Amino acid sequence: MNAPILAVRGLVKHFGGLIATDSVDLDVLPGQIHALIGPNGAGKTTLIAQLAGELRPNGGSIALDGRTIDALPAAARVARGLARTFQITCLLPDCSVRDNVAIAVQIRQGHSFRFLRNAHRDEGLRGEAETRLAAAGLAGRADEIVANLSHGERKQLELVVALATRPRILLLDEPMAGLGHAESQQMIKTLRALKKDVAMLLVEHDMEAVFQLADRISVLVYGRVIASGTADEIRRDPEVRKAYLGDGDEAC
Amino acid sequence: MTLFFEQTLNGLQFGVMLFLMAAGLTLIFGIMGIINLAHGSIYMVGAYAGTLVITETGSFLLGVPAALAVAAITGIVMEVAVIRRLYRRDHLDQVLATFAIILILNQAITIFFGRQPLFAPMPDAFSGSVELLPGLFYPVYRLVIILVGLAVAAGLYILINRTRIGMLVRAGSTNRDMVRALGVDIRMLYTVVFALGALLAGLAGLMAGPVLAVQVGMGEQILITTFVVVVIGGVGSIKGAFYASLIIGVVDTLLRAYLPGLLRQFMVGSEADALGAGISSMGIYLLMALVLLARPKGLFVADS
Amino acid sequence: MSISKLGRPLIALAVLALLIALPLLAEAMGQPALTSMVARILIYGIAAASLNIVLGYGGMVSFGHAAFFGIGGYVVGILYAHHASGDPLLGFIPGTNQLLITLPAAILVSGLAALVIGALSLRTSGVQFIMITLAFAQMLFFLFVSLKAYGGDDGLIIRRANEVPWLNMRDKQTVYYVCLAVTTVFFILLWRFVNSRFANVLNGLRQSEKRMAAIGLPAYRYKLAAFVISGMGAGCAGALMANFLRFASPDMLHWTKSGELMVMVILGGVGTLFGPLAGAAVYIALESILASWTEYWQLGVGMILLFVVLYTHGGVQALAQRLVGRQT
Numbered sequence: 001m002n003a004p005i006l007a008v009r010g011l012v013k014h015f016g017g018l019i020a021t022d023s024v025d026l027d028v029l030p031g032q033i034h035a036l037i038g039p040n041g042a043g044k045t046t047l048i049a050q051l052a053g054e055l056r057p058n059g060g061s062i063a064l065d066g067r068t069i070d071a072l073p074a075a076a077r078v079a080r081g082l083a084r085t086f087q088i089t090c091l092l093p094d095c096s097v098r099d100n101v102a103i104a105v106q107i108r109q110g111h112s113f114r115f116l117r118n119a120h121r122d123e124g125l126r127g128e129a130e131t132r133l134a135a136a137g138l139a140g141r142a143d144e145i146v147a148n149l150s151h152g153e154r155k156q157l158e159l160v161v162a163l164a165t166r167p168r169i170l171l172l173d174e175p176m177a178g179l180g181h182a183e184s185q186q187m188i189k190t191l192r193a194l195k196k197d198v199a200m201l202l203v204e205h206d207m208e209a210v211f212q213l214a215d216r217i218s219v220l221v222y223g224r225v226i227a228s229g230t231a232d233e234i235r236r237d238p239e240v241r242k243a244y245l246g247d248g249d250e251a252c
Numbered sequence: 253m254t255l256f257f258e259q260t261l262n263g264l265q266f267g268v269m270l271f272l273m274a275a276g277l278t279l280i281f282g283i284m285g286i287i288n289l290a291h292g293s294i295y296m297v298g299a300y301a302g303t304l305v306i307t308e309t310g311s312f313l314l315g316v317p318a319a320l321a322v323a324a325i326t327g328i329v330m331e332v333a334v335i336r337r338l339y340r341r342d343h344l345d346q347v348l349a350t351f352a353i354i355l356i357l358n359q360a361i362t363i364f365f366g367r368q369p370l371f372a373p374m375p376d377a378f379s380g381s382v383e384l385l386p387g388l389f390y391p392v393y394r395l396v397i398i399l400v401g402l403a404v405a406a407g408l409y410i411l412i413n414r415t416r417i418g419m420l421v422r423a424g425s426t427n428r429d430m431v432r433a434l435g436v437d438i439r440m441l442y443t444v445v446f447a448l449g450a451l452l453a454g455l456a457g458l459m460a461g462p463v464l465a466v467q468v469g470m471g472e473q474i475l476i477t478t479f480v481v482v483v484i485g486g487v488g489s490i491k492g493a494f495y496a497s498l499i500i501g502v503v504d505t506l507l508r509a510y511l512p513g514l515l516r517q518f519m520v521g522s523e524a525d526a527l528g529a530g531i532s533s534m535g536i537y538l539l540m541a542l543v544l545l546a547r548p549k550g551l552f553v554a555d556s
Numbered sequence: 557m558s559i560s561k562l563g564r565p566l567i568a569l570a571v572l573a574l575l576i577a578l579p580l581l582a583e584a585m586g587q588p589a590l591t592s593m594v595a596r597i598l599i600y601g602i603a604a605a606s607l608n609i610v611l612g613y614g615g616m617v618s619f620g621h622a623a624f625f626g627i628g629g630y631v632v633g634i635l636y637a638h639h640a641s642g643d644p645l646l647g648f649i650p651g652t653n654q655l656l657i658t659l660p661a662a663i664l665v666s667g668l669a670a671l672v673i674g675a676l677s678l679r680t681s682g683v684q685f686i687m688i689t690l691a692f693a694q695m696l697f698f699l700f701v702s703l704k705a706y707g708g709d710d711g712l713i714i715r716r717a718n719e720v721p722w723l724n725m726r727d728k729q730t731v732y733y734v735c736l737a738v739t740t741v742f743f744i745l746l747w748r749f750v751n752s753r754f755a756n757v758l759n760g761l762r763q764s765e766k767r768m769a770a771i772g773l774p775a776y777r778y779k780l781a782a783f784v785i786s787g788m789g790a791g792c793a794g795a796l797m798a799n800f801l802r803f804a805s806p807d808m809l810h811w812t813k814s815g816e817l818m819v820m821v822i823l824g825g826v827g828t829l830f831g832p833l834a835g836a837a838v839y840i841a842l843e844s845i846l847a848s849w850t851e852y853w854q855l856g857v858g859m860i861l862l863f864v865v866l867y868t869h870g871g872v873q874a875l876a877q878r879l880v881g882r883q884t
Binding site for chain 1: 753766769770
């Protein structure tokens with residue numbers, strides 16, 4: 001039995017009277033992809049934001065590798081090995097693809113209080129950025145400005161940037177959203193290859209992808225985890241069928 | 253003690269003037285996301301228009317609609333000609349464009365009225381004093397300013413909490429797209445809100461006429477103080493603007509009244525006066541610094 | 557087409573050569589006033605380029621940079637006053653008229669002021685940040701107005717420009733060359749700076765603070781560092797200005813001065829290396845041309861500014877490039 005890399009206990013978040021996260025417990029084990037599914041408005045993105053440290057929960061606790069990270073701001077959590085991607089891609093629009101990756105490498109290395117040495121000629125940054133882009137099949141686009149990328153390319157770049165922080169757990173907020181079938185298949189392949197190195201919490205509406213990838217699935221409805229288990233267990237769970245999979249067509 | 257009461261009332265009077273400015277500024281920012289440096293210029297335009305009509309006709313009653321109308325029209329023209337193009341721009345462009353408006357209006361006023369300050373005559377009906385407490389005589393006009401300010405505050409409260417426009421304003425400040433989805437002509441709403449803000453600034457300028465010198469630069473002076481109010485009260489919050497205005501008005505007035513005297517006990521008179529004046533003009537900024545340390549979003553904005 | 561990569565250093569060198577030759581050319585043309593005008597351009601160029609570090613590269617709209625400009629000026633003025641009178645500042649800091657001491661002192665003090673103001677102001681962002689930087693600058697304005705010992709409202713006259721070993725600073729041309737030397741060093745450092753790792757971070761923060769947090773960057777300390785550096789640059793410019801005018805006054809900290817610096821940045825092009833210098837040149841030239849026509853020259857400045865903001869994107873540099881681009 002592996003110790004969970006990410007352990008969430010009793011997490012609560014409310015906005016005024018609205019409960020967005022309702023006593024959520026969640027474990028992500030090393031080497032696994034844990035999918036989080038649920039209808040729109042179930043509070044998935046809000047949960048991710050709390051795990052990443054962008055949003056402060058009202059109660060409960062989050063532990064990374066057995067150590068609680070509740071007090072840490074978002075940036076410090078990244079240094080501990082927790083990275084995320086955004087559903088609506090959030091990249092540096094005026095920078096080149098290469099620079100978007102290089103800046104993540106730079107921050108991981110530290111040494112950002114250097115004022116006079118030319119960073120664009122720094123092989124340590126350029127080299128690693130290009131290697132990572134090549135691995136993702138984006139080498140040819142390295143000099144392109146992000147604003148000129150296609151949607152699919154941006155989604156890929158999101159992932160490359162997150163990986164450049166060398167995370168041990170990755171929070172993926174709908175990495176497949178808006179991708180075509182071929183692009184989705186490519187993303188699934190990429191994620192599957194990654195999982196032995198990086199555990200993942202995957203929020204996704206594409207059920208086909210979820211059932212292909214996930215080792216475990218948790219179902220979130222109105223901020224509560226109503227079921228948690230393997231793909232087969234979730235498929236068979238009557239409550240899930242009623243609450244979620246019944247109108248799954250609409251969500252996909 | 254009577255002096256203290258008198259100074260506190262002076263502070264309240266300054267406070268409600270600040271509120272008239274801050275309410276418009278914070279409303280415009282809250283709803284349209286625009287930072288309008290030229291808000292002080294509208295105050296100045298209102299003051300000049302009111303003073304001009306009052307001195308020409310000798311009637312304060314005619315000065316009131318003149319100042320309000322000119323201020324509102326200035327506001328509408330400004331919104332339609334310039335501000336409207338800035339909604340989608342960043343704050344830098346907004347700051348620079350409205351800074352340009354300040355330069356233009358200041359020079360235009362200088363060309364028409366010269367550099368000498370004007371003084372508006374006190375309306376006869378309000379020119380005396382009343383005895384509020386035994387031994388405390390207070391100018392009626394200043395009391396009227398306080399009452400008008402409080403009445404406007406109450407009116408705004410009703411407008412925002414009880415009317416359809418107010419509902420749109422509240423909705424618009426939290427979610428602009430939602431208002432658009434309601435099928436509201438958002439352009440019209442923006443123009444109306446801007447005109448309302450301009451109207452309040454014009455009212456403040458008009459009332460300032462008889463108590464302050466009407467001169468170029470008066471707008472910027474009150475604008476920067478208004479910024480302090482808005483920061484302390486919390487950007488976008490009318491309630492915050494109200495309380496912060498009164499706090500700033502009273503604190504500023506009391507510091508100016510008492511600090512030089514206090515300092516004179518330790519140093520030579522003239523130096524004490526200069527230093528006292530300096531420190532008391534800094535007082536509200538120091539207060540702002542304290543608020544920023546404790547509650548960076550302002551005193552009356554709930555932490556999200 | 558934009559200027560090619562190789563062309564830019566060449567143009568910079570050509571401009572530098574022209575600036576070195578300027579006093580002689582101005583004499584020859586019978587326009588000695590031109591030298592003083594260019595000196596002012598250089599000094600404002602430093603101030604505007606410093607502001608551009610936070611404004612253009614970091615995306616922080618500071619409306620209070622005149623404060624640091626003024627502090628730089630007052631450091632020179634106050635140290636000079638104590639040098640002239642002989643009694644030390646606060647009883648233990650001796651006054652001085654040596655530029656090699658006053659200039660670093662001005663940079664240091666304005667940096668400290670920027671540290672305090674920045675630490676407070678950067679707790680907010682956006683529109684509050686604009687208002688707060690403006691308010692703090694106004695506070696310092698009132699502070700200097702109330703300092704009767706240093707001239708109060710009237711300002712502080714510096715009888716002679718600071719001395720530099722082996723140079724005759726009573727000669728206006730020498731002062732010009734000192735300004736030019738400081739400007740050159742400043743822009744070389746700035747050129748290195750904008751390509752540095754730190755500038756990478758700053759660039760990223762402007763575009764998306766959320767993204768930078770998601771890759772592990774604690775934004776506050778980097779923004780504060782940028783703010784301090786920017787304040788130091790403005791202070792350096794202020795110290796030069798005090799030497800050039802032999803005068804420091806509250807006007808240097810007036811809020812319109814902050815506005816002017818912003819106007820220079822936008823005229824030249826936000827977030828470009830030499831843009832603010834070009835913007836300063838355009839602004840000063842505009843000011844002297846308009847002022848020779850009418851005493852209401854600010855009306856013209858206002859209208860041009862309004863036009864630039866509403867209808868050009870990226871200031872005169874971009875405008876010129878677009879015009880050239882259209883023709884070719």
